[in-house]
Amino acid sequence: MPEKAFQDYYPDQWSHCYGCGRLNEQGLQIKSYWDEETGETYSIYHPRPHHIAIPGYVYGGLIASLVDCHGTGSAAAAAYQAAGRRMDDGGPPIRFVTGSLHIDYLKPTPLGPALDLRGVIREVKGRKVIVDITLSVEGEITARGEVVAVQVPDHWSLITGEKEQDELR
Amino acid sequence: MPEKAFQDYYPDQWSHCYGCGRLNEQGLQIKSYWDEETGETYSIYHPRPHHIAIPGYVYGGLIASLVDCHGTGSAAAAAYQAAGRRMDDGGPPIRFVTGSLHIDYLKPTPLGPALDLRGVIREVKGRKVIVDITLSVEGEITARGEVVAVQVPDHWSLITGEKEQDELR
Numbered sequence: 336m337p338e339k340a341f342q343d344y345y346p347d348q349w350s351h352c353y354g355c356g357r358l359n360e361q362g363l364q365i366k367s368y369w370d371e372e373t374g375e376t377y378s379i380y381h382p383r384p385h386h387i388a389i390p391g392y393v394y395g396g397l398i399a400s401l402v403d404c405h406g407t408g409s410a411a412a413a414a415y416q417a418a419g420r421r422m423d424d425g426g427p428p429i430r431f432v433t434g435s436l437h438i439d440y441l442k443p444t445p446l447g448p449a450l451d452l453r454g455v456i457r458e459v460k461g462r463k464v465i466v467d468i469t470l471s472v473e474g475e476i477t478a479r480g481e482v483v484a485v486q487v488p489d490h491w492s493l494i495t496g497e498k499e500q501d502e503l504r
Numbered sequence: 505m506p507e508k509a510f511q512d513y514y515p516d517q518w519s520h521c522y523g524c525g526r527l528n529e530q531g532l533q534i535k536s537y538w539d540e541e542t543g544e545t546y547s548i549y550h551p552r553p554h555h556i557a558i559p560g561y562v563y564g565g566l567i568a569s570l571v572d573c574h575g576t577g578s579a580a581a582a583a584y585q586a587a588g589r590r591m592d593d594g595g596p597p598i599r600f601v602t603g604s605l606h607i608d609y610l611k612p613t614p615l616g617p618a619l620d621l622r623g624v625i626r627e628v629k630g631r632k633v634i635v636d637i638t639l640s641v642e643g644e645i646t647a648r649g650e651v652v653a654v655q656v657p658d659h660w661s662l663i664t665g666e667k668e669q670d671e672l673r
Contacts, residue, residue: 351556353563361554363565385530387520388601394522395602396532396572400565432557433564436607443601 340366341376341408344422349430354404365401367408367454376409376454376466382446393444398478401452402438402468406482407431409454410464414486417459431464431484444470444477462486509535510545510577513591518599523573534570536577536623545578545623545635551615562613567647570621571607571637575651576600578623579633583655586628600633600653613639613646631655 342355342365350358355365367378380401388394410431415422418429444450451471458465468480511524511534519527524534536547549570557563579600584591587598613619620640627634637649 349558351559353555353557354565356556359554359556385528386522387525387528388522389518390520394569395605396523396565396569399568399572399605399607400563403565403568432612433607433609435609436564436568436605438568438602438605440602440604 339423340368341412341422342366342404345411345430346428349428352404354400355408363397363400363404365404365408367405367412367452369412370453374456376405376412376456378405378408378452378454380450380452382450384446387446388443391443391446393446393450395438395440398440398444398450398470399436399438399480401450401470402478402480402482403433403436405452405454406436406466406468406480407433407484409456409466409468410482410484410486413456413459413464413466427489429486431486434463434483434485435481436483437481439479440477441479442475442477445472448472508592509537510581510591511535511573514580514599515597518597521573523569524577532566532569532573534573534577536574536581536621538581539622543625545574545581545625547574547577547621547623549619549621551619553615556615557612560612560615562615562619564607564609567609567613567619567639568605568607568649570619570639571647571649571651572602572605574621574623575605575635575637575649576602576653578625578635578637579651579653579655582625582628582633582635596658598655600655603632603652603654604650605652606650608648609646610648611644611646614641617641 350356353362386397414429455467464484466482470478519525522531555566583598624636635651639647
């Protein structure tokens with residue numbers, strides 16, 4: 336596993352996210368990486384006992400959260416790649432928010448083993464990136480997700496004014 | 505607000521859910537009710553400071569979780585209603601799991617005020633219920649969701665064997 340995840344390159348003001356922020360101590364701290372062999376992205380998450388739906392199975396909202404943050408993280412990594420940039424090049428940060436999220440729950444996801452997320456970058460077009468994601472447990476796919484991620488304006492800073500919000504709408 | 509929420513009628517073995525289980529102390533404890541005037545369902549949730557995306561805004565995975573559990577709860581209430589039953593009639597429990605979940609994030613959701621979810625039962629057909637959900641903050645809709653909920657087999661008990669799992673696939 337590489338030393339730093341996509342999310343570890345986010346600037347501090349983007350690192351409070353409950354799903355993937357390294358500065359959110361109560362959050363899920365989702366970490367995503369490139370699989371250099373396949374060109375896919377991946378993330379491995381170990382659910383906690385309270386992440387339960389019915390006894391024995393993972394809560395669907397946790398799955399949605401994992402897909403969401405793995406999706407926006409993958410979108411950022413893909414956008415850097417498309418721009419010929421490295422995530423640690425010190426240039427203006429490229430960050431994405433979720434425009435839409437879709438999950439198909441194919442079967443119950445057993446609670447206990449690690450959850451394996453794989454992301455395929457389907458499309459990078461302008462400021463939009465679409466990522467297809469599967470969630471597997473011990474080799475069996477239990478859910479499929481799609482994230483349509485939208486790049487935030489370059490000047491969308493920590494102190495977000497009404498004008499800047501409008502640009503995200 | 506009525507005394508008991510839809511989720512408070514769930515049998516104990518269905519009440520551990522991280523999103524809406526009354527027995528999950530670390531969970532979100534989402535509560536859903538009928539609005540008798542409009543025939544819609546509603547839920548009000550007060551996000552905590554760590555439910556953050558970027559500073560000032562609500563985490564999208566929390567929104568997905570709220571839509572998910574408000575959707576399956578609304579589906580259960582609608583199925584009881586369609587069957588001419590009361591949720592507290594002591595008969596076989598009617599419970600739903602999420603088949604698919606879709607969220608459109610229309611604009612950033614401010615973190616602080618209460619989140620208002622409204623559900624409209626679009627379709628009750630066989631063992632499937634489709635619920636359309638809006639999430640608003642102080643009267644402004646910031647996200648729209650759709651939950652396709654699937655009723656679990658009557659005998660799908662606490663101890664779920666491989667055979668019963670197959671029926672959910």
